[in-house]
Amino acid sequence: MKVILEIQRYDPNQNIEPYFQSYEMETQPEERLLTVLMRIKQELDPSLGFRKSCAHGVCGSDAMVVNGKERLACKTLIKDVVTDIDRSIRVEPLQTLPLQRDLMVDQTHFFQNYMQVKPFLINPDSPPEAERLQSPKERQQIDEGTSCILCASCYSACPIIQEKNPDFLGPAAVIQAARFLDDSRDRGFAERLPELDQDNGIWPCENHFECTRVCPRGIKITKTINLTKRSITKYKDLTLS
Ligand code: SF4
Ligand code: FES
Incomplete structure (x- = not known):
């Protein structure tokens, strides 16, 4: 052909x-x-x-x-x-x-945003002798996030970054944050909160779903962004009340 x-x-x-x-x-x-x-x-x-x-x-x-x-x-x-x-x-x-x-x-900005959300396990407790265990159900919670290959397709397709706010953290960084926030072994919610809960953090997302449409790993990005927004609101309600 x-x-x-x-x-x-x-x-x-x-x-x-x-x-x-x-x-x-x-x-x-x-x-x-x-x-x-x-x-x-x-x-x-x-x-x-x-x-x-x-x-x-x-x-x-x-x-x-x-x-x-x-x-x-x-x-x-x-x-x-x-x-x-x-x-x-x-x-x-x-x-x-x-x-x-x-x-x-040049992917520098994309990876700077990725690093901003501290994409690693945060847990100040002393590690057990073997490993920090997780049930299959707990592991399932982070399945989607761990499949992200940091290709930046979602960042490229995001209408917010394209048209309104080039400093928006972007879909992939939120997926990476959620991957650790949802990890039963992680205790880093408070440490990641300032990066997510700010004007250019998670809030500029307007649910255009373009990220979800293009993700080659089929990650439900928009849904995860919305669930993470909800967790942040709940966390703030609990800690500030
Ligand atoms: S498009 Fe999907 S796989 Fe690629 S960076 Fe975004 S979330 Fe990760
Ligand atoms: S070359 Fe590695 S994802 Fe295509």
């Missing part, structure tokens, strides 16, 4: 503005977009820049915008993004993060 890839290009040393470059490629319907991008790089244009590592949907490094939607290139089949009538595929870098080159963005 012949497809036309319209790929956003940008070299800060040569271009004032990003532009689109077309590549015509013979592909298989079951071929992954990442494989096609790698073939373009190897066979047609070694200057094409994009990130990838695991090629199996685990590292989160090849998130990009494909035909207007955030996707992992390694988990996107050609047949998923073309139709019988339209064989063109538009590939752009993630939104809301500064463009570095071609399909690569």
Whole structure:
């Protein structure tokens, strides 16, 4: 199947503005977009820049915008993004993060927000001799959060960050906070509260559901954000009353 890839290009040393470059490629319907991008790089244009590592949907490094939607290139089949009538595929870098080159963005701000919520177990109690045990039910509580691969797709698709508040903590950081707040072994609610309970913390979310729509791990992000908002209100009611 012949497809036309319209790929956003940008070299800060040569271009004032990003532009689109077309590549015509013979592909298989079951071929992954990442494989096609790698073939373009190897066979047609070694200057094409994009990130990838695991090629199996685990590292989160090849998130990009494909035909207007955030996707992992390694988990996107050609047949998923073309139709019988339209064989063109538009590939752009993630939104809301500064463009570095071609399909690569600077993820510094995204990871700063991630670190801000203290994404690690906080428990001042002395550890038991073996390990801090958890029941299967308690473990289930954090299943979704632990599956986040920090791909930044949700951060890119968030209309609040795009249009209203670029300093909003963002969906992924809240998911990471919730992953520890909901962990039966964690005691860090008070320590994480100032980061979440502030103007640019959890509250700017307006339930647009775009994050949930694009998350490649199927995490119910908006639902978790709302549940975390509720936990914060409850915690404050209990501690301030
Ligand atoms: S919550 Fe989903 S979309 Fe957001 S960073 Fe994690 S895996 Fe990616
Ligand atoms: S390359 Fe690792 S998630 Fe796609």
